[in-house]
Amino acid sequence: MDTSIQPSAEKLTISKWCHAAITEISCQERGTMLAPSSTLTLEQGWQKTGAMESxxxxxxxxxxxxxxxxxxxxxxxxxxxxxxxxxxxxxxxxxxxxxxxxxxxxxxxxxxxxxxxxxxxxxxxxxxxxxxxxxxxxxxxxxxxxxxxxxxxxxxxxxxxxxxxxxxxxxxxxxxxxxxxxxxxxxxxxxxxxxxxxxxxxxxxxxxxxxxxxxxxxxxxxxxxxxxxxxLSDALVDLTGGVQVQFSLKDPPPDLEEILKAAAKSQCLMGCSTSGQLRRNIELKNGIVQGHAYTITGTVKIPYKNGWKHIIRIWNPWGHGEWKGPWSDGSPQWDRVEPKCREDLLRNKDDGEFWMSCENFQEQFSWLYICNSTPTFLNFGDQHGTTWSVDRHISLWSPALATGRNNYSPGAVSTNPQYFFKVPDYDPKTYNVVISLMQKHAEDMQDAKNLKIGFFITMKDSKVLKQIFSLTRDVTSYFLLSPGTYAVVPTTTEDQEFEFLLRIFMKNHDYNETSNVPPSPELPMDVPRQNQDRSYKAVFLRYAGQDSAIDASQLQQLLNEVFLQDEMTSLGGRFSFDSCRGILALMDLNSNGQLTLQEFGILWRSLTKYMDIFIMEDRNHSGFLDVSELKSAIQTAGLAADEQLLRLMVLRYGDAARRIGFTDFVCCMLRLETMTYAFQNLAGGRSQILVTAKEWLTLVMYT
Structure with a gap:
């Protein structure tokens, strides 16, 4: 195709471009004239949702x-x-x-x-x-x-x-x-x-x-x-498959005692460590070892003098070497404790285990680590009938998507993989969201150094609310978020391709107060998403022909059998052959009428994203989006549409009641996304472009 800009070419603004593109009959995602490097998302991966892995x-x-x-x-x-x-x-x-x-x-x-x-x-x-x-x-x-x-x-x-x-x-x-x-x-x-x-x-x-x-x-x-x-945080996760959160004891949360009490009550794994990496394994006069990790084996409040004392039991993996200060073995503080309580708690042996006060614990140790299947240790003050759900995303970071803190800009967020979640309600007294991002080293690089990774949390308007970065394998943090729609954007400062695991844990306040048996706080709530917990590679290979590619007919069968949920099939209809042919045309970078595994991976990522958005914005669970919900969905996807464009989209893809079902929504959004980024690719940052008749016809006739 002649890509030179001719003086006689028609001048198009992005608004005219999208209006014209939306009214085209075909429905697809990315044009054949776009190079692979110009696509919005290069990530290829799959998503797992539901209970913890078995x-x-x-x-x-x-x-x-x-x-x-x-x-x-x-x-x-x-x-x-x-x-x-x-x-x-x-x-x-x-x-x-x-x-x-x-x-x-x-x-x-x-x-x-x-x-x-x-x-x-x-x-x-x-x-x-x-x-x-x-x-x-x-x-x-x-x-x-x-x-x-x-x-x-x-x-x-x-x-x-x-x-x-x-x-x-x-x-x-x-x-x-x-x-x-x-x-x-x-x-x-x-x-x-x-x-x-x-x-x-x-x-x-x-x-x-x-x-x-x-x-x-x-x-x-x-x-x-x-x-x-x-x-220590890595080992806790490797031994449980759970989520760990670490708390700085030099700047501890004000509710530290409540967190410890809730962690012990919900049977969490707990550990702590001292500072002094340059003086590792140096034992101080008080018995505490610098640059060393310990296990927390118990925490309790006991009657002491005229009040209560919060003490913590800690174990040294050396198997010997103990704290020599207050509440240690044989310390005078135990003389003021009731004999029965002292007998139950005190083990006067040089076995590496000792008690100390919460105050001394914060003075002597630097970090507290807590781990469980779900973040039950954040349930303090809300132990009654709380469950946690988890969304898991395993995907590939591409160097083109690596946008670190030093070169971040709001527009850059939209070019990174985004994962949406919705907070329906919350208790302002307790944390309700935990996000964990883990980088995966290649199997032949077990001793590889960790890269600097992190994530942003954004609102619909791309305003960055939080940003977390660390040079560790696992970057995890907890939040108190008000109701609304959010996106997590994993990022890295490294120009290197590697795999990552993102887990989003959300607290659910759905306990029926009339029930006599509250749900167990130990188990995460299962969120059924059958289409999501399969590898896209396995799905592709099941439907691909001998030449390891799929055509429009195979794509139609795949999407209707694997991707659609039952309620979406009954309410919004199935993917038609024409819509699948249009989808394939946009993904078909080689213009040969088939999708390769790489091309299908990009499509799968977009499909799962738009399913998340559709379910999130279908507030009344009708199986359709009305005009206001469609507008919200477009904003959630990080795209833009004025009132005129919105009206055209409803006319083109909606039914007689101006509602859009899931399959039509997917076709509409893929086309809007494609044409938006096709324009931006051609414009190179300008607000207008010039295209020849040949370029225009190539776009509208195949893409």
């Missing part, structure tokens, strides 16, 4: 099947040797120890160390754990908290293994990684240096679950070296 979709790390491998070893009379994480210095890591010590490491099985080893003896306890030479207190602190919450522990530590029955030198453990539970298989060869455990060692000599679980986590992270220093 173990039914368990992934096998390195494609290793525990049951199959164990059966094979038993049939051959062999002990398993894991070639993917061998008994070699590569599994340790090149920089954990000096080279001479690395080559002194010996690998021994528990059966070589003990005549009668056990995986677990008398249950699992935090007191089974004693940190070794590796600086993985951050992981062990999370593990210590995990032992207190059996509902999570059973996910991580499968029961179908041990040294007594069907022993073949093979074990497996499960961890949550970026939206999926992953089963990690290991052999039981453990590293020793000069006759001592290099890694965590059990307090009981013939109990091995801590050492083997730590080895599985080291394999998941790439090496033992990659456990030497890390974030």
């Amino acid at each position: 173990l039914q979709n368990l992934k096998k790390f390195n494609n290793q099947d525990f049951s199959h491998l164990r059966a094979l070893c038993l049939s051959q009379g062999l002990l398993f040797e894991d070639d993917t994480f061998p008994a070699h210095v590569n599994s340790i890591g090149p920089n954990l120890l000096p080279k001479d010590k690395l080559h002194q490491i010996q690998w021994k099985r528990p059966t070589e160390l003990q005549r009668n080893p056990y995986l677990i003896m008398d249950g699992v306890s935090r007191f089974d754990i004693m940190q070794g030479e590796i600086g993985d207190c951050w992981m062990l602190a999370a593990l210590g908290s995990l032992t207190l919450q059996k509902q999570f522990l059973e996910n991580v530590l499968p029961k179908d293994q041990g040294f007594q029955d069907n022993y073949a030198g093979i074990f497996h453990f499960r961890f949550w990684q970026y939206g999926d539970w992953v089963d990690v298989v290991i052999d039981d060869r453990l590293p020793f240096l000069n006759g001592r455990y290099l890694s965590v060692h059990p307090r009981t000599s013939n109990e091995f679950w801590p050492s083997l679980l730590e080895k599985a986590y080291a394999k998941l992270r790439g090496s033992y070296q990659n456990l030497h220093g890390g974030y």
Whole structure:
């Protein structure tokens, strides 16, 4: 096509352009004249919505099947040797120890160390754990908290293994990684240096679950070296699949005590850490270790003197080394506590666990970490009948979408992937939204450094309400948002492509006061979205032909069978062949009448976005949008339409009652979006463009 600008070409403003485009018969998204780099969203991904992930979709790390491998070893009379994480210095890591010590490491099985080893003896306890030479207190602190919450522990530590029955030198453990539970298989060869455990060692000599679980986590992270220093927040999420929130104790929230009380009541995992990264593992005179992670194992208010005292119980993963100040073991404060209460709470042993006051806790520690399946720890003051729902989005960041804090502008938000949610009501006394953004490293880059990531929260008018950035794997924050429609915009300052997981947790105040049994605050509310919890890749491959592409007929079948919800089919109709042919034309960058996987991924992203908006704006659940709701939907999508354009859209896509059903809404919005960005692409920032007759005819006849 001749793309030169001719003096005789017709001059078009963006208003005329969109008016003309909306009245065209075909319905589609992006024109063939647009290069891929000019599309609004380059992201390709899928969305998962509903309850937390179960173990039914368990992934096998390195494609290793525990049951199959164990059966094979038993049939051959062999002990398993894991070639993917061998008994070699590569599994340790090149920089954990000096080279001479690395080559002194010996690998021994528990059966070589003990005549009668056990995986677990008398249950699992935090007191089974004693940190070794590796600086993985951050992981062990999370593990210590995990032992207190059996509902999570059973996910991580499968029961179908041990040294007594069907022993073949093979074990497996499960961890949550970026939206999926992953089963990690290991052999039981453990590293020793000069006759001592290099890694965590059990307090009981013939109990091995801590050492083997730590080895599985080291394999998941790439090496033992990659456990030497890390974030307690990461480990809490990896062991639960939940959401963690961290609170600064140097600038604590005013309701810190209420948060701690609610966290303990709702069975959260809790941990804390001290500052001093440059003075790591330095023990102060008061017994507190600098640059160290601890587990919070309890919090309680007890009668003391003429009032009440809030005290916190904390455990050191070293397995020894305790606080020596007020409320420590043997401190005089315990003499003023009732004997029965003192007997219930005080464990006077050098086992690493101690009590301290809430005031001393805030003075000595820097950060508090709380984790659960949903943010039940933010339910304080509202424990009665509150549930949380979660929307999950797994997508791909593209360098073209990376818009960091330093170069942010309101217009840039619209070119980043946006995820909409609506707050229908709220209690001004408690937080009601938690947003968690997690970056995913490539599988062959387990030791990669974290990129600086974050997100904006915007209103419909693109006004930025909040912006959060951090150089951590997981950026999570909690908010109190008034009713309205919001968009979350993930961003990064890096010009690099990688995958991310976004989770939006929302509190629901839908408890029926006449019911005698309130809903459990532990479980998230399931939001049924059958079309959303499938990978778009799997959907594409199911309908694609042998040439790995889909035509208009296949697209029609796909959209009607997979994408439409039942109520949308009955009220707003199905996708027609003509509408699907028009949609395909816009996505068909090669002008060959078919969609590739990449082109379909872009379409799927837009379709899911417009389904979210349609459901959100259909306030009376009629299955249609009226004129005012359509106008609101256009604004939510970050687009613009004046009254004249709005009237044309209703005439073109609405029924006799001036209502628009879902399928017509999708066609309308895709076309509006396409023509808006096509104009902006051609205009290059100007308010007018010149097009030739050939360019105009190419647009209206195929795109």
